[in-house]
Amino acid sequence: MIAWLSTYNAALGMPPVSVITTIFGAFCASFALIVCWPKLVQNFGAIGGFMAAAFLVGTFWLLNHKLPGFGIAPEGIPHPDGGSKQFGLIYQAYRGACPWVDMGIAIASGFWLDSLLGTKKGERAAAAKESVPRALFALAGGIFGGAVTGLVGWTGANLFGY
């Protein structure tokens, strides 16, 4: 089983077992948020949104994204047979040293598809077309914000030895 689960590493670019865990983790986060978040907001108003942020995002962050890379053991915890151990369900390639893949993309695509399926059949293409520029501007904003945040390591400041 273990041998089979790591047979196609090179072809897939990731261990097959990580394909399973990543898809399942993304499915869980997306499903639970879509079903629960609007209902919590409907029942509790804005407070429900904060509850959802704490309970849903906090919990699914723990399920999907806890990682030995940040603070615990920056080099990762090595497997006896090479590679490093993953703790979160969503696989971070290159031992977590490549750019971060966030479960946000799963949640956003799930919300998008859910609202697309909730649209009447004849209006779906127009609705999808209408959403493209909004999605692109939101994505461009995220890329801009993330890139600027990434720049802080390039200031050359030497604060407290870090």
Added chain:
Amino acid sequence: MGKKGWESRRSRHVSTFIGGAIVGSLAFGIWPEMWKSYGILGGFFAAVAVIGIMWYMNHWLGVIENRPGTLWIDQGLPIAGAGVAWGIVRSYPNSHWEQIFPTLICCVIGGLLGGWAAHHVKKIAPGWRQSDQDQEAAS
């Protein structure tokens, strides 16, 4: 089209851009530091602080444009974009950005499956059915 000021399409796009930029910056400026400093509870606190207040701004107050009847653009999208951009810029030129695609594709597949399943489950789940009947009774 034709409307001026903050009602215009362009202004709404600027608003969406700003909301995405702030949520992306906050998520990756704060979350890793909280995780490093306080571990799992730090991550929970970051979820409340970042996602809670940014949800309030982007989706409750509507900084990211989502008018009724249109498809939902979630703030997860800018957060995901920010995660990749943050990683690329932070460890440039050794970011190994081409390694992310298998995970990214699996994430999108899982997310779409979740959205599809949620759409169908909401049709039969009693809590969602009840609210639909209430709305029909009210209208």
